Amino acid sequence: MNAVASHDNTMAGVAGPVLGDGEFRFLREFVYEHCGIALSEQKRQLVQGRLVRRLRALGMKGFDAYCELLRADPESELGELASAISTNVTSFFREVHHFEVLADDLLPRWLDQKRREGDRLRIWSAGCSSGEEPYSLAMVLAEALERCGRSIDAKILATDLSPAALAAAQKGVYPVERLEGVSAERRRRWFLRGEGEYAGLACVHPKLRELVTILPLNLLHEWPMQGTFDAIFCRNVVIYFDQPTKQKLFRRFARLLPPGAPLFLGHSESMHGLSDEFELIGRTIYRKKTA
Structure with missing residues (x-):
């Protein structure tokens, strides 16, 4: 631990742990x-402000111990770290024009x-957060399948790095x-209203759950998917990345999309x-070129 961090962390009892120069430098490199x-x-x-809560949850008194945890076992804490420093803002049918096009x-x-x-x-929801996006997709897909009247093997893959977000998505229970x-029509059709201790909560319909597979995935690591997708939703995710990382991610997305x-x-x-x-074919809608 460097001298600045050592001095800063002596203040923990007064104002909480303070992120020292060396610790912040390590975290910047680790996160990138x-x-x-x-x-x-x-x-x-x-x-500093967001990770203080994480330190408390882990029972740690300073950022030096947290950095040591990351050095010793990066994967065990990676999802929690990414969740803490990211702004997880989502909602059902956010940017509704995308769902209208779909x-x-x-479809x-x-x-x-x-x-x-x-x-x-x-369909892949890459960066699904707490599940509002993939379940919105599932509503649109389920309705389209009913109109189609044919048996189609249709699935939505929902992935995220944050354990807390994935747990919420798996649970599929939201405040009304x-x-x-x-x-109102979709609320009646695709949500079950909670009663008793679940009053004020709504649970997604089992038919939507059947369409959605929720899995952990780091977009920067290897991807297990082999086949192609008809569409990929990766919204409000790449805003956190620098230009080289965005370019690499778009190249990887292109390999999983057929032309068009x-x-x-x-x-x-x-x-x-x-x-x-x-x-570009619409408001933040892009199409893989055919030639």
């Missing part, structure tokens, strides 16, 4: 290497093309006020100058 997130010096207070254009066309019984359809973006397949990004994200494999 393992998560692709570039932390500027201006993020120092934010990192419901009105893409009817795809399902018409997949005429043979047993044809597969796959979180359903603000869901129409869409990639959906968040409202403040863009591929401009970062990839020549995609073309």
Whole structure:
């Protein structure tokens, strides 16, 4: 532990643990290497404030012990660290125009093309957070499958790095006020209202759960998926990455999409100058080029 960190951590009893220079330098390098997130010096207070809660949960008195934990066993704490320093803001049907394009254009066309019984359809929610995005996708998909009237092997893969987010997504239980973006008809159809001790909560319908597979995945590490996807949603994720990391991620997405397949990004994200494999076709909707 460096001298600055040693001095700073003596203040823990007064104002809580303080993030020393050497510790912040280590965390910046660690987070960039393992998560692709570039932390500027201006993020120092934010990192300190958010990780103090993590230190308390682990029963640690200073950041030196936390850094030692990361050095000794990086994978065990990586998800919690990434969750702590990221801003996990999500909602049902966020950026609703994406779901409208999916419901009105893409899904009817795809399902018409997949005429043979047993044809597969796959959508990936990369960075699914607490589950609102994949369950929104599942509602749209379930409704499209009903209109289609054919048996299609349709699934949504939902992945995230945060253990807390994945646990919430797996649980699929949300405060009723979180359903603000869901129409009254869809609330009645796709959610079960809690009673007694679950009053004020809503649980996603089992039919939606059947469509969604939730798994942990670090986008910077190896991906186990072998086949292609009909669409990938990676929204409000790459905003944390620097340019080289974005370029690498877009190249990897391109390998999992057939020509003409869409990639959906968040409202403040863009591929401009970062990839020549995609073309813009709508508001933060990109399509893999066909030639």
